Amino acid sequence: MSYQLMKLFYITLFILLLNGIIDHSVLSAQSLISFTKDDYQAASQNWSIGCAPTGYIYFGNSSGLLEFDGVSWQLYPSPNASIIRAVAVDNRRVYTGGYRELGFWERTQNSQLQYFSLTDSVKSQFGINEEFWSIFKSQEQIIFHSFAGIYIYENGSFTVLKNGGFFNFATLVDGTVFVAIHNDGIYRTENNQLIPVTNSDFLKEKHVRFIAKGHLPNTYYIGTESAGMYILNTTTDEFKPIANNLQSFFITNKINHGAVTAEGDLIIGTILDGVIGFSPTGKVKFQYNNKNGLQSNTVLGISFDQYNNMWLALDAGIEYISLTPGNNYRMYMEKEIGAIYSGALFNNQLYLGTNQGLYVKSWQDTDGSFKLVDGTQGQVWDCEIIDNHLFIGHNKGTFxxxxxxxxxxxYSGAYNIKRHPRHPDVLLQGTYNDLIVYRETQNGWKMSNTISGFNNLTRFIEVDHLGNLWASHFYSGLYKIRLNDDFDNVESVIKYDKFEDGPEQLGHLNVFKIENQIVITTGHKLYTYDDLKNTIVPYNLLNDALGDFKAAKRIVPGLNHHYWFISEKGIAYFKIYANEVSRIKFYPKQLFENHLIPDHENIVQFNDTTAMVCLENGYMLLNLNGNNEGIDIASHEITLRQVTATNRKGKPFPLSIEDQSINLPHSLNNLILRYSFPLLNGETVKFQYKIPGLYDQWSALSNKPTIELSRIPSGTYTIEVKAVNNWLKSSKTHLLKLIVHPPWYQTTYAIAGYLLLMVGLMLGLKYITSRKIKLKEKRKREEKEKELIQLKNEKLSSELSYKSQKLASSAMSIIKKNEFLLSLKAKIKKHKEYLGNRYPDKYYQEVIDKIDDNISGQDDWQLFEANFEQAHEAFLKTMKKKHPELTPSDLRLCAYLRINLTSKDIAPLLGITVRGVENHRYRLRKKLGLTAEDNLTDYILNA
Structure with a gap:
């Protein structure tokens, strides 16, 4: 409950009867609200009170400075950990004083109070145990009072007034500080000097505890601690006692503080018996002590706020007492006696019918407690005054x-009792089961009989102008009953399960009478009995005039053509006369703080000025002459007290509230707003807000004066906040402009960057697309070129293969030819050897030469060389270029090795033996510069 430290107690009304009786027919007493240390979270003991023009209230507490903004409390620890005895407030500062310490507090930008000490500038004047007990503001001066003297602070410096005496008491009267110096007299300050007011011996050994301006010219009220109250005439220097009837009270209970109200009444706070208010003639207006609501009997401080409400600083706790006249209601909490269903003011006694029995106490003895009437234990349903008799409808029967x-x-379960309009000596009553008849005899009212023919639970009964008895069952409908002339039997019964044009599901019906006309409530609209048509019809006159209260559940007659209507909206008081309907009072449901008894709401009017509302744990008295009805709130505006932004991790960042606008970076888009509403008049207030564009409807009413907003979207908003009291009246709406900046990625620069990036991306995409197209076209071209090359290569390969085949065929042809010639040559040689001279040498050599020419013929080589050049372009030229020492025979061997011919194949081509080929190969290796490890064929193939 960090934001709801204020505890609005149910308002209690007490007036002490001291030497006289106070008139209770009008609600003229005060409402009391108590604040405990659990409410304000500080020490119990409070020493002084300062009321600011803003409505804030400050208290000097044993733990520090207490601040109350009308809704919540805040404690500022004292600067030197000592008790703050004295408090005074001006428009800008809160001045405080305590043990050897004085200074002031100023509000920072985040609405917190910061302390500034004045001690160093004046502590040279302090005594050993200097302690400041009161502070006053007079024009431009701040006056601090200690028991040793007066310290006047003005224009940044101090003037100290001391005369060696004991400055027992000091106060401010009409802007002038008055000082009581023990056994020396009373002085006033003027031009920074002490001027005697009286040095009368009358004050010897008397401790003055109160000084105020008297009601007569040149007079002052003087209150002493243990010698009573007096009035001082400064012209004659005479003291005369006032309020003689209270002198013994003052002497016994010791005066500690006092004040005078705007009406001229005196308020005295005592050490032993609380606070008392009285007129100068001694007429007691009120008294509060710990017997009737005060937390402590020791009053240490008294002050009045700007609304003339009284605040008490007590030895234990703080009290608020509303002295504002014209209050509309007072609530009494009586939890011990149970839920209250009915009541009556009878013979100056207040009777309350509860679920525990009938209780009573004197109407005048507001200090007393209720007592149970013997024999009435149990549920009481109804209290009615008839012919100066009090009838009590009880679960046990009727008393x-x-x-x-x-x-x-x-007869158990006695509910409603009514006088028969045509027979004043007859009373009719509904119960759990029977209808009962009572008759007035010479010996008083007696039960006559029950009515035969009808046995049902009847909660409300009425008799119309025709003599029909109307009875509403608690659950199941409405009955019109015709009785015989002796009222002992039923002639006819008509049950109404459905009305002619009633769309509602009928069931929870109640019957009442307004201006002698039967009225039936349904919770939706009102109906009545049309005797001409003998039917039930909507009561359009009232439905049109009553507004929301046509949905009333119960109607209670008041006085002089006035009626109370109870609905889900609350309670309204109407005057209905001669077909004219006017609403006099309206009490919203919220006013009763959810204490009405469901389905048993009731109100009892005592007289022209006072009515009582029955509650679950007490009762409320309504002042019918009150004319406030919560309208004060409309002229006040709530105050923004504190603003805190948080980041995503929840780290708080207090913000300044000097301007009526807040600028938030997006990283701090969580906001906590705390408000105050220092209108203190005893009314409970709740809070609502809306933020058009974010939350377009007013929020539900909340007791907390805080608004917590999370993850607020970027944008500009107006936060509207108002206070609403129990009368559903609203304060002025507080407006706060809120600007939440977009995140960095939504800023103008970021958007410009995005545009540039998009343009860059588009250009890049265009470039990439164009490049891809070009690359694609290039790949297509390359693929086509590769295809062409491949085709060309395939063609060349085919041609090379063909040429190689042709070259191979040519070589093989030459080889075969040479082989043939060599074999032929060998045969011829054999023939020569065989024939000898018979084969002439001439012919033999001719044939051999011819064969040799064909074996190594130039034509064969040229043909081979031509085919070889086609298959192995520029091979021979390359070899000749690289190895110019190669002979044509060497080149021919290289060519044959190029086509991978073996030595056996090469021998016929060269016309030599295989061994000759090997020798040639050897010589070739040398010319090519090959080593033993090098392969000749591989070298030629890779050349």
Whole structure:
């Protein structure tokens, strides 16, 4: 409950009867609200009070400076950990004083108070135990009072007034500080000097505790601690006692503080018996002590706020007492006696019918407690005054009293009792099961009989102008009953389960009478009985005039053509006369703080000025002459007290509240707003807000004066906040402009960057697309070129293969030819050897030469060389270029090795033996510069 430290107690009304009786027919007493240390979270003991023009209230507390903004409390620890004895407030500062310490507090930008000490500039004047007990503001001066003297602070410096005496008491009267110096007299300050007011010996050994301007010219009220109250005439220097009837009270209970109200009444706070208010003639207006609501009997401080409400600083706790006249209601909490269903003001006694029994106390003895009436234990349903008799409808039966109570009937569950309009000596009553008849005899009212023919639970009954008895069942409908002339039997019964044009599901019906006209409530609208048509019809006159209260559940007659209507909206008081309907009072449901008894709401009017509302744990008295009805709130505006932004991790950042606008970076888009509403008049207030564009409807009413907003979207908003009292009246709406900047990625620069990036991306995309197209076209071209090359290569390969085949065929042809020639040559040689001279040498050599020419013929080589050049372009040229020492025979061998011919194949081509080929190969290796490890064929193939 960090934001709801204020505890609005149910308002209690007490007036002490001291030497006289106060008139209770009008609610003229005060409302009391108590604040405990659990409420304000500081020490119990409070020493002084300062009321600011803003409505804030400050208290000097044993733990520090207490601040109350009308809703919540805040404690500022004292600067030197000592008790703050004295408090005074001006428009800008809060001045405080304590043990060897004085200074002031100023508000910072985040609405917190910061302390500035004045001690160093004046502590040279302090005594050993200097302690400041009161502070006053007079024009431009701040006056601090200690028991040793007066310290006047003005224009940044101090003037100290001392005369060696004991400055027992100091106060401010009409802007002038008055000082009581023990056994020396009373002085006033003027031009920074002490001027005697009186040095009368009358004050010897008397401790003055109160000085105020008297009601007569040149007079002052003087209150002493233990010698009573007096009025001082400064012209004659005479002291005369006032309020003689209270002198013994003052002497016994010791005066500690005092004040004078705007009406001229005196308020005295005592050490032993609380606070008392009285007129100068001694007429007691009120007294509060710990017997009737005060937390402590020791009053240490008294002050009045700007609304003339009284605040008390007590030895234990703080009290608020509203002295504002014209209050509309007072609530009494009586939890011990149970839920209250009915009541009556009878013979100056207040009777309350509860679920525990009938309780009573004197109407005048507001200090007293309720007592149970013997024999009435149990549920009481109804209290009615008829012919100066009090009838009590009880679960056990019906009781009657003129002086003492007696049981009139023992028929259980006695509800509503009514006089028959045509027979004043007959009373009719509904119960759990029976209808009962009572008759007035010479010996008083007696039960006559029950009515035969109808046995049902009847909560409300009425008799119309035709003599029909109307009875509403608690659960199941409405009955019109015709009785015989002796009222002992039912002639006819008509149950109404449905009305002609009633769309509602009928069931929870109640019957009442307004201006002798039967009225039926349904919770939606009102109906009545049309005797001409003998039917039930909507009561359009009232439905049109009553507004929301046509949905009333119960109607209670008041006085002089006035009626109370109870609905889900609350309670309204109407005057209905001659077809004219006017609303006099309206009490919203919220006013009763959810204490009405569901389905048993009731109000009892005592007289022209006072009515009582029955509650679950007490009762409320309404002042019908009150004319406030919560309208004061409309002229006040709530105050923004504190603003805190938090980041995503919840780290708080207090913000300045000097301007009516807040600028938040997006990283701090969580906001906590705390408000105050220092209108203190005893009314409970709640809070609502809306933020058009974010939350367009007013929020639900909340007791907390705080608004917590999370993850607020970027944008500009107006936060509207108002206070609403129990009368559903609203204060002025507080407006706060809120600007939440977008995140960095939504700023103008970021958007410009995004645009540039998009343009860059588009250009890049265009470039990439164009490049891809070009690359694609290039790849297509390359693929086509590769295809062409491949085709060309395939063609060349084919041609090379063909040429190689042709070259191979040519070589093989030459080889075969040469082989043939070599074999032929060998045969011829054999023939020569065989024939000898028979084969002439001439012919033999001719044939051999011819064969040799064909074996190494130039034509064969040229043909081979031509085919070889086609298959192995520029091979021979390359070899000749690299190895110019190669002979044509070497080149021919290289060519044959190029086509991978073996030595055996090469021998016929060269016309030599295989061994000759090997020798040639050897010589070739040398010319090519090959080593033993090098392979000749591989070298030629890779050349």
């Amino acid at each position: 009657i009293s003129s002086n003492e109570f007696s049981l009139l009937s023992d």
